[in-house]
Every structure is written in structure tokens, then in C-alpha cells.
Amino acid sequence: MPEASRCWVCHRSIEEITASVDTETQEERELKKQLSQVSWTRSKFVESADLWRKTLPRDFKDMDFQFIASNASQFGSIKGLGEVLDAKRLMVDWLADASSRLRKGEEGMHSLPELAPLEKPDADSLIKMLDQFEARSRRTIQPDVHKDGYVTAFEGLKLFEGLEYLIAQGILYYDVRTQLLTFAMVRANAKKPKTSLRMVQANGYPPVQLCSVCETLMVGLRAPERKIEVPAAAPEAAEKPSIAVEKPKEVTAEPEKIAVPVVAAVAETEGLSPRVAEIVNKLGPATKEAPKTRGLHEHRATEEWDEVLQRQAKEK
Numbered sequence: 339m340p341e342a343s344r345c346w347v348c349h350r351s352i353e354e355i356t357a358s359v360d361t362e363t364q365e366e367r368e369l370k371k372q373l374s375q376v377s378w379t380r381s382k383f384v385e386s387a388d389l390w391r392k393t394l395p396r397d398f399k400d401m402d403f404q405f406i407a408s409n410a411s412q413f414g415s416i417k418g419l420g421e422v423l424d425a426k427r428l429m430v431d432w433l434a435d436a437s438s439r440l441r442k443g444e445e446g447m448h449s450l451p452e453l454a455p456l457e458k459p460d461a462d463s464l465i466k467m468l469d470q471f472e473a474r475s476r477r478t479i480q481p482d483v484h485k486d487g488y489v490t491a492f493e494g495l496k497l498f499e500g501l502e503y504l505i506a507q508g509i510l511y512y513d514v515r516t517q518l519l520t521f522a523m524v525r526a527n528a529k530k531p532k533t534s535l536r537m538v539q540a541n542g543y544p545p546v547q548l549c550s551v552c553e554t555l556m557v558g559l560r561a562p563e564r565k566i567e568v569p570a571a572a573p574e575a576a577e578k579p580s581i582a583v584e585k586p587k588e589v590t591a592e593p594e595k596i597a598v599p600v601v602a603a604v605a606e607t608e609g610l611s612p613r614v615a616e617i618v619n620k621l622g623p624a625t626k627e628a629p630k631t632r633g634l635h636e637h638r639a640t641e642e643w644d645e646v647l648q649r650q651a652k653e654k
Contacts, residue, residue: 343535347552355549356533365526373519380512386421387505393418394501403500404492426504429511434480434491436514437468452518460521464514471510475503 342351350358362370395416398406406413410423439446439453440461447453447461456464472478472488481491492500538553539545 343547345535345549345552346546347548350549352533352535352549355535355551363526363530365529366523369519369523369526373516373523376512376515376519380509380516383425383508383512386425387508390418390422390501390505391498394422394497398497401497403495403497403503406497407492407500422501422504425508429508430504433468433507433511433514436464437479438483440465440468452515455525456518456521464517467510467514467517471506475506477503479507 342353344351345355348355398413398416406416406419407423407426410419413419436450436453439450443461444458447456453461468479472485476487477489477493478485478491484490492503495503534550535547536550536553537545538548
């Protein structure tokens, strides 16, 4: 049996990755809890609906449902009427509000927390559920909306007809809430790391098989270093004579200025010819510790002094 494919970084198979990563998050546990609660509440609503059908008195069966709902204080003797009207406020009114906001789009959904996270495909799916319900009953969910061929909400319904329509809307309410939680579960699951193995080439490295968990690490690595080739120096056409150049000494700090007495280049010029005296005077004053910076001038003065001595020797 061939060995299972493994990640190049963590060396785990897809089964091992799934076992370690695909675990239930806190958000998913909370959503599952809410789904269970909605399912339980829906079953209790169905039980209550059966009880309402049995307890509502037949004496009021021909009365208008909306009239009784609007004047509930006058019909306090009707057993279970309070529960029916509470269900209407909780579920039917919420459905009408949700239907209105869904049809307005993102701006309308922002005001209802249950609808705010929905993306357009999810919102369209809920609108389709509402449209199908209205098409079956030929009634609009929103009491202030009129459609051709549709009756508005509870308009014209007798007590028991209105009760059945309210029960149908109550079941639709729980279906919509279940669908909202299902969408939330899908979003929570999408946040978890994916469990897959595939060949990945990152930043110039050779392709390797990575799991989806380690792939995020690999793509962040820097590219491999590349050697920088330095071009060889071109050979010189002719070999030049090397000239020794004295490298200046590195000065680390500015030396402290000290007053140095100035002395004349030549103490006395007696015994010198006027030509030599003129050359010496051109050299200017010097200090005892000053570095010599007039090498060229000194060399020239030496040549001229040799010429002077030669002329003097000929004159003798």
C-alpha cells in the first residue's frame, strides 16, 4: 500500500491534519446551541398552536381576526387569546420588519442585528423563501405593502382563518431563524484553516507539497540569496610605474591648539648674495613643530642654490 502524501514542513497526512485542525470552535458550539434552542421552541410553538385550535370558542368564529386583535381588552374571556397575540407580536411583526429590510438591501439590513452579517446571495435566498410563502397564501407579509393579485396581511380573515395564517407565519419565522443560524455556521466554518495538501512554489524556492496550515508560513519566507558577481578588472594597456604615496594619518580628534613661537627661516642673511637672500625670504616663516608642506618649493630652491654656488665658483 503506497504511503500517504505528507506535508513537507510538518510531515502530516491529510487525515492527521483534519484530526488536529477541524475541531469545533467556541463560535460553532454557541451557534449549535442556538439552533437546538430554535428547534425546541418551534416544537413548543406547534404544540401551543394545536391547543389554540381547540380552546378558541366557536361563538366568535365569524368575527374579524384583526378586529379582535385590535380590541383584545374587550375579549378577555377568550382563553388563549393573549398567547396568540403575543405570538403575533413576536413572530409575525418580526417577519414583516425583516421582509422590509431585506428588500431594501444592505442599508436596511444594517439596522437589524440578525440580518447585518448577511451577504447578497444569503439575503436573496431568504427573500425567495418569503416570496414563496406569499405566493402560496396570496397574501403579503408586510401589512403596508400592496401587490397585484395579493391581499394585505390579515385583511378579511375570520378568527380561525386568521389563527391558521398566524400559525403558518410562526412556522415560517422559525424556518427563517434556522436559516440565519445556518448561514452563520457556514461563516464560522470558513474562518477555520482548510485541510488540504497541494504543491506550492514560494518566492523562487523549488515546489514542495504543503498542507494549508503550513502554506501560510512558507509564502512568508524571503527569497533565497543570490551571489553578486563582481566583474574582473580590465587589464591595463601599459604597466605604470608605481609611485609611493604616503597615506595621511587618520586624525581621531582635533589636536589642542598650542601657541608655538615663530622663528625666522634664516637668522641672519649676512654673507649671502642678494639672489639667495631673496629665495630664502620667499620661503616665509616656519615654526619649530610645523610639518613641512613645501616639498616642491624646497626642491626648486635647492636647485637654484646649486646654480648660485656654481656661478660663484666660476667668478673666482
